Amino acid sequence: MIKGISASKGYAIGQAAIKSNEDIIITETKINDVAAEKNKLSVAIELTRKQLNIISQKAEKEVGKDNSSIFESHMMFLDDPEFTGMAEASIENNMINAEKALQDVVNEYMGIFAAMDDEYMRERGADVRDVGDRIQSNLAGKSYGKMDEIGENTIVVARDLTPSDTAQLDKSKVIAFLTDIGGRTSHTAIMARTLEIPAVVGMKDITARVKNGDNVIADGCEGIVILNPDKKTLDEYKQKKYEFEKERELLKKLVNIKTRTKDGKRIEVVGNIGKPEDVNKVLENGGDGVGLFRTEFLYMDRDSIPTEEEQFQAYKYVTQKMGDRPVVIRTLDIGGDKKLSYLPMAEEMNPFLGLRAIRLCLGRIDIFKPQLRALLRASAYGNLKIMFPMISSLDEFLESKRILKECMQELKSEGKAFNEKLETGIMVEIPAAAVCADELAKHVDFFSIGTNDLIQYTIAADRMNEKVAYLYNPMHPAVLKLIKMTIQAAHAEGKWCGMCGEMAGDENAVPTLLEYGLDEFSMSASSILNTKKLIINN
Ligand code: PEP
Numbered sequence: 372m373i374k375g376i377s378a379s380k381g382y383a384i385g386q387a388a389i390k391s392n393e394d395i396i397i398t399e400t401k402i403n404d405v406a407a408e409k410n411k412l413s414v415a416i417e418l419t420r421k422q423l424n425i426i427s428q429k430a431e432k433e434v435g436k437d438n439s440s441i442f443e444s445h446m447m448f449l450d451d452p453e454f455t456g457m458a459e460a461s462i463e464n465n466m467i468n469a470e471k472a473l474q475d476v477v478n479e480y481m482g483i484f485a486a487m488d489d490e491y492m493r494e495r496g497a498d499v500r501d502v503g504d505r506i507q508s509n510l511a512g513k514s515y516g517k518m519d520e521i522g523e524n525t526i527v528v529a530r531d532l533t534p535s536d537t538a539q540l541d542k543s544k545v546i547a548f549l550t551d552i553g554g555r556t557s558h559t560a561i562m563a564r565t566l567e568i569p570a571v572v573g574m575k576d577i578t579a580r581v582k583n584g585d586n587v588i589a590d591g592c593e594g595i596v597i598l599n600p601d602k603k604t605l606d607e608y609k610q611k612k613y614e615f616e617k618e619r620e621l622l623k624k625l626v627n628i629k630t631r632t633k634d635g636k637r638i639e640v641v642g643n644i645g646k647p648e649d650v651n652k653v654l655e656n657g658g659d660g661v662g663l664f665r666t667e668f669l670y671m672d673r674d675s676i677p678t679e680e681e682q683f684q685a686y687k688y689v690t691q692k693m694g695d696r697p698v699v700i701r702t703l704d705i706g707g708d709k710k711l712s713y714l715p716m717a718e719e720m721n722p723f724l725g726l727r728a729i730r731l732c733l734g735r736i737d738i739f740k741p742q743l744r745a746l747l748r749a750s751a752y753g754n755l756k757i758m759f760p761m762i763s764s765l766d767e768f769l770e771s772k773r774i775l776k777e778c779m780q781e782l783k784s785e786g787k788a789f790n791e792k793l794e795t796g797i798m799v800e801i802p803a804a805a806v807c808a809d810e811l812a813k814h815v816d817f818f819s820i821g822t823n824d825l826i827q828y829t830i831a832a833d834r835m836n837e838k839v840a841y842l843y844n845p846m847h848p849a850v851l852k853l854i855k856m857t858i859q860a861a862h863a864e865g866k867w868c869g870m871c872g873e874m875a876g877d878e879n880a881v882p883t884l885l886e887y888g889l890d891e892f893s894m895s896a897s898s899i900l901n902t903k904k905l906i907i908n909n
């Protein structure tokens with residue numbers, strides 16, 4: 372048994388096919404004819420562009436536009452004057468061959484991605500390597516990344532799978548991916564989840580341990596692989612596979628079901644998103660809307676605050692995609708563990724108790740107002756609701772509303788449309804808000820309980836500190852009491868109450884939350900169907 376990282380759930384039983392990229396050895400040679408060398412590079416880049424266009428169209432047909440957009444980012448490297456310009460400049464300045472000049476540029480870009488904080492961005496280094504390898508293959512006149520004819524039930528084993536590798540695979544025959552490297556956000560992992568086939572990644576040396584044609588069991592649930600299993604193991608996994616697929620089929624049937632409890636109460640199961648594109652997964656998994664859009668992600672991985680217009684486009688996209696389904700968008704929650712490189716913030720002894728979220732926004736109207744204006748403008752396109760984070764007192768909510776009203780006045784005088792009746796609510800994630808929920812409920816349109824923070828503040832157990840993780844318990848009686856109080860307070864004023872902390876998708880907590888009368892459960896898209904099932908059976 373070989374252990375790796377579970378990147379996509381499910382079980383596959385089939386034969387291994389190893390994808391090896393013929394390594395192209397790149398050496399530096401001195402050249403005399405700069406123009407000829409540059410021309411060689413530009414011919415290879417043009418050929419690469421043509422190939423990527425074909426692959427991208429094929430991928431779009433197979434996995435849809437959103438999942439094939441990766442090739443657009445590949446194409447962007449080809450169109451990036453800096454990327455190609457640096458290679459050309461190196462040919463000229465160093466009088467070296469195109470292959471070596473290109474390789475240096477690719478390495479430099481990969482180094483930049485590798486140094487980024489964000490895991491997703493780090494993984495994008497694989498994209499520039501993929502483009503680079505493809506251009507190198509074209510420079511060398513070789514075909515790139517193709518696998519020989521593969522048979523039915525193929526388990527693809529590779530060091531890593533690039534987007535163009537997976538685009539060229541015959542998906543009807545591939546039943547699992549196993550790779551030496553990569554993590555849960557690597558391309559292989561994302562692709563496997565999209566195709567709904569199991570994947571085990573980060574196995575270090577699976578390509579060396581397996582031979583073409585070996586019988587293989589891939590267990591994407593536990594992240595393990597079994598080579599040439601005996602009959603008993605094989606039977607055991609056939610059964611697991613059967614049960615997993617039966618369960619998945621049953622869950623799929625729930626996509627279009629409006630969730631009700633056994634006694635007939637309608638419960639909304641909605642998704643948490645961080646990027647506008649994430650709405651697609653929410654829809655695919657049958658989400659009734661968006662219960663939390665963490666807008667701070669729009670502010671990250673860039674050099675400046677997104678403009679009102681940029682934000683408007685993002686909020687409008689999500690709102691329109693969701694049609695008449697609710698979209699709860701939370702105003703900026705920065706501070707605590709989330710920092711912006713371009714927004715200097717003073718060092719704090721206790722950042723989680725410091726200038727975070729609404730506290731920061733109320734002191735920085737220049738940041739707050741453009742976001743509110745963008746949200747208001749997007750509200751003209753669907754069922755958008757605004758939610759303020761980290762509210763600890765009524766004053767903070769009333770002040771936020773006052774500024775929102777100011778923005779409404781401005782937009783009116785500018786003749787810009789917005790929904791005058793849009794709902795505004797708060798996150799209940801500070802114990803003070805839960806305790807004063809009866810008073811707050813008179814003023815808000817809704818509550819959404821942020822248990823990730825509510826638990827840490829109630830038990831005084833840092834949510835990031837593994838040393839006190841044993842104390843961080845969603846089912847602590849104090850936490851449960853605060854949740855119950857909050858829901859009751861909302862209902863007493865005829866308002867609705869949701870939950871967007873991780874607890875909403877926690878199998879152990881769902882029955883209790885239903886008993887308390889929670890109206891809306893918001894969670895990551897992949898948990899939606901399972902939660903729907905739990906609610907229906909409750
Ligand atoms: C929460 O605190 O429960 C929550 C959903 O917000 P975040 O995790 O973004 O702090």
Ligand code: MG
Nearest residue numbers: 800821823824
């Ligand atoms: Mg929070």
